[in-house]
Amino acid sequence: METKVRGSALISEEMFGKSSEVSKAALKQLVAIARTNGVNLHGWWTHGKPAVDAVNGVMHVKPDVAGDIFRQLLTVENLPLKVEGFPIGIINPELIEIRFSTPGGG
Amino acid sequence: MGPTGDVFKALQIHPTRFCNLTCLHCYSSSGPDQREELSAPMLVDAITQASAEGYNDAAFSGGEPVLYGELRALLQHAKSLGMTTNLTSNGMLLEGKRLAMLEGVTDLLAISLDGVPESHNKMRNSPIAFQRMSANLPAVRDTGIPFGFIFTLTLTNLHELKWVTEFAMEQGAALLQIHPLEEVGRGMTQLVGQRPDEVEGAFAYLETVRLQASVGNKLAIRIDLIDREALRPQADRVYAGNCQILAEERPLAEMLSPLVIEQDGAVVPLQFGFSRRYQVGNLYESSLSEMAAYWKRNVFGDFQKLCQKVYTSEMGDDDLPIFNWYEAISRESHGRPRAKLPVLA
Numbered sequence: 001m002e003t004k005v006r007g008s009a010l011i012s013e014e015m016f017g018k019s020s021e022v023s024k025a026a027l028k029q030l031v032a033i034a035r036t037n038g039v040n041l042h043g044w045w046t047h048g049k050p051a052v053d054a055v056n057g058v059m060h061v062k063p064d065v066a067g068d069i070f071r072q073l074l075t076v077e078n079l080p081l082k083v084e085g086f087p088i089g090i091i092n093p094e095l096i097e098i099r100f101s102t103p104g105g106g
Numbered sequence: 107m108g109p110t111g112d113v114f115k116a117l118q119i120h121p122t123r124f125c126n127l128t129c130l131h132c133y134s135s136s137g138p139d140q141r142e143e144l145s146a147p148m149l150v151d152a153i154t155q156a157s158a159e160g161y162n163d164a165a166f167s168g169g170e171p172v173l174y175g176e177l178r179a180l181l182q183h184a185k186s187l188g189m190t191t192n193l194t195s196n197g198m199l200l201e202g203k204r205l206a207m208l209e210g211v212t213d214l215l216a217i218s219l220d221g222v223p224e225s226h227n228k229m230r231n232s233p234i235a236f237q238r239m240s241a242n243l244p245a246v247r248d249t250g251i252p253f254g255f256i257f258t259l260t261l262t263n264l265h266e267l268k269w270v271t272e273f274a275m276e277q278g279a280a281l282l283q284i285h286p287l288e289e290v291g292r293g294m295t296q297l298v299g300q301r302p303d304e305v306e307g308a309f310a311y312l313e314t315v316r317l318q319a320s321v322g323n324k325l326a327i328r329i330d331l332i333d334r335e336a337l338r339p340q341a342d343r344v345y346a347g348n349c350q351i352l353a354e355e356r357p358l359a360e361m362l363s364p365l366v367i368e369q370d371g372a373v374v375p376l377q378f379g380f381s382r383r384y385q386v387g388n389l390y391e392s393s394l395s396e397m398a399a400y401w402k403r404n405v406f407g408d409f410q411k412l413c414q415k416v417y418t419s420e421m422g423d424d425d426l427p428i429f430n431w432y433e434a435i436s437r438e439s440h441g442r443p444r445a446k447l448p449v450l451a
Contacts, residue, residue, distance in 0.1 A: 004262065005262060006261060006262060006264070006305075006306060007259075007260070007261070007262050007263045007264025007265045007266070007267075007306065007309075008264050008265075008305070008306055008309035008310075008313075010264075010265035011264060011265045011309070011313065024305070024426055027305065027308045027309070027312075027426055028308075028426060028427060030308075030312050031308060031311060031312065031333060031335075031426075031427045031428060032335070032427075034311070034312065034315045035333060035335055035336060
């Protein structure tokens with residue numbers, strides 16, 4: 001591997017339009033929001049072992065709570081984001097992909 | 107209950123280290139020069155006895171499992187016992203007879219995909235790995251076997267997960283599983299410093315949630331990491347609770363899942379490379395039934411103490427909430443301290 005830049009830093013740059021550091025405290029808060037919105041503990045698996053329960057109808061996060069998760073992300077301290085939704089357009093146009101951007105940004 | 111939940115009890119089998127690739131991250135250091143493999147009769151017996159101990163899911167990995175000559179016979183046997191079957195492949199050889207032998211006996215096929223084509227080829231140590239794998243996907247789809255992709259998360263590739271998700275959707279995959287790189291096997295020397303740390307793990311967890319929300323129920327996206335707070339009230343999910351039933355009276359699958367058979371015959375808890383101190387036994391020395399009985403009487407107590415120690419250690423409040431329990435307990439089984447990596451800028 002040649003690059004030494006964190007994958008998360010590249011995501012952050014893509015989302016925010018600039019390199020943006022997210023504090024550990026904010027990360028904790030983000031995970032807590034996901035937790036309170038239906039991201040539950042099901043089976044989890046390991047090394048080269050596919051999660052067979054995933055193709056038997058057990059979902060990791062309920063799609064219908066996605067809106068709540070991302071609305072609550074707005075309240076995270078020191079993470080001034082706005083949320084946009086737009087159709088992903090590949091498989092199912094009704095599905096909404098949610099992305100972040102900084103206020104006033106594109 | 108254990109980490110794989112209360113429905114599926116997993117028997118993971120590595121029948122061979124023979125592989126057409128020498129992937130940089132391979133935890134079993136498999137490759138074209140590695141010919142170590144277990145005999146089919148030995149594995150048939152082990153699968154039968156594992157089924158009797160409550161295992162209902164047989165997972166084949168490797169090496170490249172489709173290079174194992176008796177793979178179909180083993181899959182058929184597991185199916186005959188009522189087990190679900192699945193296997194993990196690099197996908198490059200899933201054509202012709204090798205693909206046909208999976209039909210009718212495979213419930214889920216997992217194909218490795220480690221990022222955009224360039225990244226995938228680097229990780230696979232082959233300039234044609236992506237091209238060959240992706241060329242086989244139409245035929246895989248035509249078999250009707252549900253299939254998914256497994257993505258190895260490193261410190262530097264999380265941004266490629268969105269592309270991988272879109273690719274999986276386009277290909278009609280049922281599952282995208284994200285597994286964090288661990289510095290074991292060939293990864294210890296080939297990918298030094300590439301293991302995702304706790305910050306990257308937390309981001310990956312959130313990215314998984316975000317991507318899952320974006321694709322809805324068209325694709326199940328899983329990550330092999332766990333939220334401490336979700337785990338805190340469920341110590342039994344990591345065998346750290348106190349079960350009142352005598353160990354000897356319980357089926358092994360209730361006490362240990364996944365159960366892993368390595369290519370040297372070792373039967374170990376949870377994941378490839380787990381310390382032999384806690385092994386269930388070795389198929390070259392005794393049957394799985396015999397070793398299971400011995401393990402329940404003589405080793406389970408130590409294993410449970412190990413689980414409780416890791417659980418207690420990982421429930422601290424000063425860390426980010428997302429961690430890799432499999433890595434943590436495997437590391438502790440070898441007596442190695444928790445890994446703290448320097449944080450990149």
